[in-house]
Amino acid sequence: MPDFLTPEPPRVARTFAEELAAALDDPGAPVVADTVAFGAVLRTRVRVVDDLVAHPDRGRRTLATSFAALHRALLAEDWPRLHAQLAADVAHRARLAARHGVETMLATLNPDLVRWHHPFLEYAGPPEPDYPLHGRGLVLVPSMFLTDGVHRQLNDRQQPMLFYPARTAGAFWRNPGDPGGRLADPIGARRAAVLRTIATRPGCGTGDLAAALGVAPSTASAQVAHLRRAGLVVTVREARRARHEPSPLGWQLLETFIA
Known part of the structure; x- marks a missing residue:
């Protein structure tokens, strides 16, 4: 892909929409130069490459629409x-x-x-x-x-x-829907969702976790407490705020199972 489509990974977790905006909404991105360099290594001409070079703003809007549709159809669930x-x-x-x-x-x-x-x-x-x-x-x-x-x-x-x-x-990708390999098997679907969410947002607070999961803060707190008692999550308190991250055992569990 042209380099402007792969900006440096963020230090904090982003939603898909935020990641898309980071790649396509930067007014200083050298869209034409990157696309020309990319097109030079292609064996066949691609229409989207020609469109980006001739009409970079319109081309970026087309890419944003296409990426959103692809994500919604194939990747959003996973x-x-x-x-x-x-x-x-x-x-x-x-x-x-x-x-x-x-x-x-x-x-x-x-x-x-x-x-x-x-x-x-x-x-x-x-x-x-x-x-x-x-x-x-x-x-x-x-x-x-x-x-x-x-x-x-x-x-x-x-x-x-x-x-x-x-x-x-x-x-x-060999077994994308294999339920036997999912983290939900050993620890349950709700706690698996909590552990996965904490893994993608290490250091998140209980309120942030609840918002990401779409549950009440009390529910998120209770699920974290279960994971902490099982040795899968570590909670560090800073002033009045609690921050959660997977423990070494939690990371090992995530690595072992296709979460």
């Missing part, structure tokens, strides 16, 4: 499950780096395509010039839509990013 697995993947990589070092963590991203040879992170793809980070760092972005490859996004205006397959991506 969106919370997809987010929970991405959050679990991030937590797994963070624990791996903390326990065994960054080099070990990088070695597990995609061993066939990505290799760490100090001081370079090497990509086994088409030859390209080295890309120095100049201290900007590299954002690692798990994807549920990549299952057998990686994607680099390297330009001079955005944070450098490497998209890689989330650990559960392949299994999820």
